[in-house]
Amino acid sequence: MAQHWQELIPIDRYLVTSNGLLHEYDRKVLTFLYQPLIGSTCLSLYMTLWAELEENKLWSESSTHHLLMNLLSINLKDIYEARLKLEGIGLLKTYVKSDESGRSFIYELYPPLNPEQFFLDGMLNIYLYRKIGKNHFARLKRFFSIPKKPLEEDYLEVTRAFQDVFASATPGSLQYMQEHAEDLEAESNQEFIGRQDQKPIQIDTNTFDFDLLMAGLNESLVPQKALTKKVKEVISNLSFLYGISPIEMKNFVLGAINESDEIDVEDLRKGARDWYQFENYDQLPSLINKTQPAVHQVQLTEPKTQEEKLIRYYETTPPIVIFKELSGGVEPSAANLKILEEVMIKYKLPPGVVNVLIEVVLRKTDMKFTKGFVESIASHWARLKIKTVKEAMEAARKEERGFQESKKTGKSTKQKPIRTEVLPDWFDDSGKASVKAVTKDQNTELEAKKRAIEEKLKAFRK
Template identity: 75%
Template sequence: MAQHWQEILPIDRYNVASNGLLHEYDRKVLTFLYQPLIGSTCYSLYMTLWAELEENRLWSESSTHHLLMNLLEMNLKDIYEARLKLEGIGLLKVYVKTNEEERSFIYELHPPLNPEQFFLDGMLNIYLYRKIGKNHFARLKRFFTDKQKPKENEYHEVTAAFQDVFASAAPESLQYFQDVSADVEADENQQLIGRNETNPLQVDINTFDFNLLAAGLNESLVPQRALTPKVKNVISNLAFLYNINPIEMKNFILGAINPNDEIDIEDLRKGARDWYQFVNYDQLPSLINRTQPVAHQVQVTEPKTQEEKLIRYYETTPPLIVFKDLSGGVEPSNSNLKALEEIMIKYKLPPGVVNVMIEVVLIKTDMKFTKGFVETTASHWARKQVKTVKEAMELAKNEDRIRTDSKKAGKGANKKPIRTELIPDWFNESSEDANKDTSQGNNSDEAKKQAIKEKLKAFRK
């Protein structure tokens, strides 16, 4: 994927458009419901673009990204990364026009979901609950709710109908028989100001294997008509939210079938949520980057060397897949999954950096993925503000060199035998002293090292 400077430059121009009028109430929704999920940088970018629209207008004047950088006091990389998050969560659509002289963008702002849509979304509400906790979530829910209107059996409607109040008068002459469509419709190249409601967030249904799911349901005598488009959308979202495969999803669907052979969506959501909380110690999933953010990717050209291929792999692969590959296809345990989630959320390490750390930790702990060592490494790398895969690999190499030099000094002082550390094969082992230290390891360590190297070579191919 391209770097930010390949996508936008300070001299590139942009116009802000709005997909319908944005209301003052939208600010409250963005501030309290969206900001905890996307962060203050994305929130500031959205609000700044909104501010460029004049009151009750749909288009802004043209500006450059250099002005945007000055307004936000942000570099272009941070602006680009914030823009991608706004796109992903459905608040922004981007259009680009390129010619020989310049490149221009249209940033189309989309209104947030209304509170009812948000709290019944099934994805965003779950992420918000996990982010801010039960008490604050309940407080926000109270903030965006009000009393219900009285029950219908207590009142009866007496509203007058349109035809009871108004009448349509007939024209008295033929002068009214003319084409008025040009007067009542919008002029060419113009649009009437209105408001288009935002659709709920939807994961692409092609990311889920519905063929495998349908095959399993046929064996259980569940009719194909039960998988309506609405149900498929919910299944795709649940599969993404809780990391559910088609075989597991089949069990939740069987538990949500009603007497009419239809799938009850609320029962399906509840079943998936209860299962996830059961296997994750009553915790709910968090919203994190799936792969290394584009702004922090360094391998933008076609990789040629083995190290460049590894960097590309780490930058484009989710940590869960990397963990399974390095473990020979073995599924990570619940404690492993919890540790991975914690280091990405608590220490805010990008996914690509986490992938490097997974390899280092697995090799250093003899494939045990010890929680204490994981947290120590993660906190250290977070303090060093490691953001890219290349930085993580260089830091790991430097730490190993320091350990090697320290052991050599200790060996010269007291002549005690030193246990040789296992290291990834992308480490720089060209030093003769390092080779000497490695050769002093015992036979069992050498066997482990060779076995791990073979696993790494196998999955890299």
């Protein structure tokens, strides 16, 4: 993964544009519905970029990112991380151009979903519900809605249609329009100021194995035509949201088939949600970072030592990638993925800390990822309130030193690792202990050689 200093520097210039007009009502939607999911820094960046657009204009003046750093009073790394979150949640699109004069960006702001779209989204509403709780979620629904007022039965609609009010143009006026057709059309290099409805979050359908899903379904029960584009989009979103595999998804699809051999989208969503809550003690999934949050990253400068490079790697790599690389490229099983998800959600450990935990567990248990051992370490680190990679590595070292000392004194330990001879390189305090061990071995070998030479000299003199 590229670092922020490779993607962005303070002298890079940028322009702000908007995909249509942004309304004052959007501020409330962003503040109450989006801010709990993306954080205050992301909201501040969006609002600042929005403020750079003049009233009723769709383009700002050119500025440098150094100005943006001063306006927000945050560093460039935080701006870059906030930008990525805005892009991921659909509020921003970024374009870049590099030439001899330098690098320039265009930040295109997108309006948020309207309240109805958000609360019926099927993904964002669930993440928000998990984040703020039932009571506050219900309060926000009331805030963004009004009671329906049905028409009284005694009232009769008397609205006139277009043709009842207006007449068609006369031949003379039609000729006038043809003569001035060019004036009536829009300029080729201009566009009208307006706004399009924002599209909801959609996970790429290519990330889900539909061939495997269909292989498990009987064509007579679920025809191929039932998997419409809309159904596939819902299945992809549900798979991402609840971590459902194609094999497991088969049961929900079968349960959502109606009498017309069509898949009822709402039944599909309800079946997946009910299953997830049953499996997770009535809890809903949380929206978590794939990599270490910027606030908990400690390696802010370019790494020089091996340990600094390792810390940076753990801070910028998702746990699933770390797990796969430590396993020799083997994909983690569904059970392994579930354990990882539980650790990040249940114990609220950041991704970077989970990366350290993965290496400790795999190294000390002969590449086994057992739930009991993982949770014993995760719960311990959660009680210690470990949030950074450096803290996790130090905790692992401290625990190993305590185990080795108790082993020498003959005392038992409450948590005895299954395997201790294979440990990560960083366990030995940045290589200090290993250097001492190597030096000691070298000295012993040198003494032995000296003694052998002295014995030969004695024999020669005799």
